[in-house]
Amino acid sequence: MKYSAVVIGTSSGGMNALKAILPELPVNFNIPIIIVQHIGASSESYWIELLNNMCQLNIKEADEKEKIEKGHIYVAPPNYHLLIEENETLSLSIDKRVNYARPSIDVLFESAADAYREKLIGVLLTGSNNDGALGMKKINALGGLTIAENPQTAASSYMPLAAIAATEINYVLSLKEISDLLIKLSKQI
Amino acid sequence: MINRDTSDIEISLLLETIYEKYGYDFREYSRAHINRRIMNRMALSGLNSVTEIQSRILKDPLFASQLLQDLSITVTEMFRDPDFYRSLREKVIPLLKTYSFIKIWHAGCATGEEAYSMAIILKEEGLYDKTTIYATDFNQSAIERAKEGIFSNEMIKEYTSNYQKSGGKESFSNYYTSDYNMVIMDNAIKKNIVWANHNLVTDGVFAEVHLILCRNVLIYFNENLQGKVQKLFFDSIINGGVLCLGSKESLRFSDFSDSYTELDKKQKIFKKKYSLNER
Numbered sequence: 001m002k003y004s005a006v007v008i009g010t011s012s013g014g015m016n017a018l019k020a021i022l023p024e025l026p027v028n029f030n031i032p033i034i035i036v037q038h039i040g041a042s043s044e045s046y047w048i049e050l051l052n053n054m055c056q057l058n059i060k061e062a063d064e065k066e067k068i069e070k071g072h073i074y075v076a077p078p079n080y081h082l083l084i085e086e087n088e089t090l091s092l093s094i095d096k097r098v099n100y101a102r103p104s105i106d107v108l109f110e111s112a113a114d115a116y117r118e119k120l121i122g123v124l125l126t127g128s129n130n131d132g133a134l135g136m137k138k139i140n141a142l143g144g145l146t147i148a149e150n151p152q153t154a155a156s157s158y159m160p161l162a163a164i165a166a167t168e169i170n171y172v173l174s175l176k177e178i179s180d181l182l183i184k185l186s187k188q189i
Numbered sequence: 190m191i192n193r194d195t196s197d198i199e200i201s202l203l204l205e206t207i208y209e210k211y212g213y214d215f216r217e218y219s220r221a222h223i224n225r226r227i228m229n230r231m232a233l234s235g236l237n238s239v240t241e242i243q244s245r246i247l248k249d250p251l252f253a254s255q256l257l258q259d260l261s262i263t264v265t266e267m268f269r270d271p272d273f274y275r276s277l278r279e280k281v282i283p284l285l286k287t288y289s290f291i292k293i294w295h296a297g298c299a300t301g302e303e304a305y306s307m308a309i310i311l312k313e314e315g316l317y318d319k320t321t322i323y324a325t326d327f328n329q330s331a332i333e334r335a336k337e338g339i340f341s342n343e344m345i346k347e348y349t350s351n352y353q354k355s356g357g358k359e360s361f362s363n364y365y366t367s368d369y370n371m372v373i374m375d376n377a378i379k380k381n382i383v384w385a386n387h388n389l390v391t392d393g394v395f396a397e398v399h400l401i402l403c404r405n406v407l408i409y410f411n412e413n414l415q416g417k418v419q420k421l422f423f424d425s426i427i428n429g430g431v432l433c434l435g436s437k438e439s440l441r442f443s444d445f446s447d448s449y450t451e452l453d454k455k456q457k458i459f460k461k462k463y464s465l466n467e468r
Contacts, residue, residue: 083221
């Protein structure tokens with residue numbers, strides 16, 4: 001397999017963007033996906049259930065020390081940072097907010113870049129702050145693939161624009177194009 | 190041939206050095222978190238490699254204590270997770286009421302916010318006068334701050350909201366005195382908390398207690414270390430006593446899953462069985 005994991009980060013407008021991408025992925029999509037969506041500290045996790053009902057892949061809130069498996073999509077719980085360990089397990093932390101956010105996209109992306117290096121795909125979607133830009137920079141520096149939502153079609157262009165300004169982005173695409181590309185990449189050996 | 194990442198090896202060596210030189214053992218912490226903290230310190234101190242940190246901590250105790258602060262999480266708040274404290278009031282307080290005196294161990298108390306929260310609940314429930322709360326942490330400077338009981342005014346609005354959501358019965362302002370941009374906790378709340386230095390990784394049992402709170406500490410430990418600390422907790426709680434973990438923590442990595450019943454599954458409140466036959 002060319003790629004071992006996909007990390008996705010998004011903020012405002014993210015729920016709709018995830019609804020456009022995730023249900024398109026087929027049941028045999030063989031790269032695990034780990035997501036940070038900015039949410040309030042006391043949010044209930046009903047939206048995960050909602051997405052799970054729309055998707056062929058299994059979506060769940062990440063548990064600490066959980067082994068990352070293909071066929072699954074893991075989402076950061078509210079009020080915790082989500083990190084990836086070298087041994088491909090998930091870790092949680094209540095460390096300070098980063099970019100005013102906990103969970104923070106940078107925290108996930110930077111730890112994922114360390115763990116997966118050139119076998120990582122980073123996807124940054126709509127959002128109205130600059131969380132994720134440094135994470136994309138690190139993914140790029142360690143040889144991973146970077147994809148940003150097209151700022152012209154994104155619900156909020158700020159987040160993808162911040163990443164485009166911070167580093168080299170390999171693909172700038174619409175949501176439909178992103179799901180198509182992910183499927184294509186998952187078939188590469 | 191195995192070609193392990195160089196910076197990963199450097200960090201392992203650094204953690205060995207910290208242990209050898211200062212006795213603090215981070216070797217079985219979750220590595221991603223440690224990496225992040227060390228990289229932050231490197232950037233803040235203008236150092237270029239983990240090896241530079243390594244040689245610096247050997248010669249510079251001030252720098253070493255700075256790094257120890259970096260590796261210790263002191264992020265906390267009063268009545269963090271109000272639903273947990275509501276459940277504590279409803280499900281644990283009635284059990285505590287059956288004892289003639291109560292000993293509570295708050296392990297990993299950081300700057301003390303949650304220990305004070307506990308004291309407030311006990312006071313409102315009429316139990317505080319017969320209670321001792323042992324609040325411990327390995328971070329001495331956090332304990333010193335906790336002991337002072339002085340918190341920033343900025344946080345009080347959020348704490349008051351947490352307190353109300355947790356089922357608080359009074360006005361939160363009854364428990365502190367405002368002074369400029371600070372608040373100081375009242376002596377009536379402070380009086381039965383004993384602050385002590387204790388390291389969960391390297392120290393043993395220090396008291397037999399009715400209740401242990403250790404929330405959002407185990408998430409930083411690997412599976413093996415979590416198992417060891419759970420053994421320490423099991424050995425410290427009396428039969429029928431209670432263990433409270435953080436909302437994402439569990440007994441999964443210990444030998445003790447069958448030794449407790451769940452008082453509140455979602456809020457991670459467990460009651461130690463009198464015997465393994467108890468259901």
